Amino acid sequence: MKTYILMSKLTMQGPSVVEVASTMKKGPRSRQAWLDQVAKQCPEVKFVAHYALLGGWDFMDIYNAPDSETAAKVSMICGATAAFQTESWTAIPEVRLQQIADEIDAERED
DSSP: OEEEEEEEEEOTTSOOHHHHHHHHHHOTHHHHHHHHHHHHHOTTOEEEEEEEOSSSOSEEEEEEESSHHHHHHHHHHHHTTSSEEEEEEEEOOHHHHHHHHHHHHHHHHO
């Protein structure tokens, strides 16, 4: 499984800040509806963490998926409401990045 990061932010077409605050006060129902849709269409996806952010993005989800096509589905499901703009990133563990660097060094020495 590969690790992906889904960044999302509310759009002008989506709910207002007041509506978002009201929804959040009622509980995680809208988030749960999105998670239910992901679970139905991408059962192999496993969520690791969810954060609300300050700055250019409003939310960050970290999850594991088998491939980039599945990650694209997750992003599309999130963006389907037109309330969110999304961007997906691939995350490479630092240990693996060091292994890749070592492989490059080994090939240069040959």
